[in-house]
Amino acid sequence: MADYRLIIIGGGLSGLAAGIRSARFGRKTLIVERHSLPGGLNSYYYRQGYLLETGLHAMTNFAAQGAKHAPLNRLFRQLKLSRKKFITHEQLGSEVIFPQASLQFSNDFDLLCEEIARHFPAGIDRFRAMAKEIDTYDPFAEVPWQSARDFLHDRLADPLLEDMLLLPLMVYGNAEEHDMDLGQFAIMFRALFLEGFFRPQGTMKDLIDMLLDQYAQFGGEIRFRAPVEGIISKDEKVRGIRLENGEEITADAVLSTVGIPGTAQLSGWPLALDMDEYIGKMTFMETISMLPEVHLPPERAGRTILFYSLNDELKYHRPAQAIDPSWGVICFPDNFQGLERQHDAPTQVRVTNAANYELWQQAAQDKEQYRQVKEECGQQSAAAVSQILGQYNQDAVFQDSFTPMTIERFTAKCGGAVYGSPIKIKSGRTPFENLFIAGTDQGYLGIVGAMLSGVTIVNQHLLG
């Protein structure tokens, strides 16, 4: 008999959710995580006494408690977590800013419609018709790749509006450059525009602890600092894993959340295409500033997330320079409903820009050069953002940034590709009959998406 019914590689959000699902019905389950902390891409760390979240801008897919079919609430039922006790803070409101126009949106879809009616009067009826179509589209059906750009252009016929809608949807969940798959577009459209942004009460650590507790409650086991070095296989089946320290652990099935390239490397899975095709080109740099106070221009006060482009056209592709500051995301993690900032606690601004992995990798060969590139990019980013916010970070008490190298180091995502492979495997299947993948490369993205992925793959393949 094998040591475990199921071994899950990776203690990120998809792995934890999959673990809860598996352990809940009495299956002996083990999660192995290479780091000393859980959470993967969306974890936390301590710096100068602050608990900083690595990723969190906002969670997507907001749903009020009681809306039973909403993905967020379904997820809670599946994990047997109480949605009633899970306190959420909705966004104040966000905005997409282009040189010629801007569009506000919130968790009330009507606001986006009003904004479109105001700035694109000719486009509002078409937009409403398109939103209806998206609402009934099945993004999980296994159909060939279809261009979201062609779809949008056909329905809206207004390149500016098309790009403005695509910016938030792409930057929060598109592994491809230039265009995105229509199914992915539909998932993101619902997650951001129809459902919306919120923050859980407390920090990312509280959310992750809640998952860990639930997993432990059901008898699940987790090992940290346990990097997997290989997946052991015989013929068409996998038998277990080998850790870097040489230890072998067997299991009836293995679920990997480390992406297609990572899983292929560990298992010797012969990929259909060149490995490069599975390594996403979109990676990012993020700068976090702590400020005593943010003074925003009055028309931008009280926003939660700003998606900006200083160009008329959206340039969603790998930049030729280390970063492309001409478009990006500005997030104010304190600007959610009902969050009270502690008196004289500093406030945070997070700025995200697309980055070029190869250039960062070259710079990282030399410590001093890396530091310099990091500083220059931080300045470029701040200069671009000040075109929108005015001088905002002069008196920052603290700044930290992470780069594609940081992402790669902490998440083992090849090329620092936050959204993983541009080619997804929606079924979660691999050539090995009892090896499955979940998480980013299965196609659901973001915090809620990653957890849904873990749940779905366990339900489909592992509970029988």
Add this chain to the structure above:
Amino acid sequence: MTRDEIKDIILEIIEDIDEDADFDNLDADQPLRDQLDLDSMDFLDIVMELRKRYKLQIPEEDYPELATLTSCVNYLEPKLQDV
């Protein structure tokens, strides 16, 4: 197990998987799905819970037998008679 006990078990399981479940106006002969607003993932949980508790294997083609409270009891009665 008696029919009433089986009924209680089903309701207890549903309550356990759905904190919003409201049985006040439940009609035992109408589909549970519509009345309680459950989806297929919730039904999977009912099946899994029965398996965990009573080692019952319910094949997928039998899931329609679980449509209403009464049909659940009819279906489970012979299977749980010795429990």
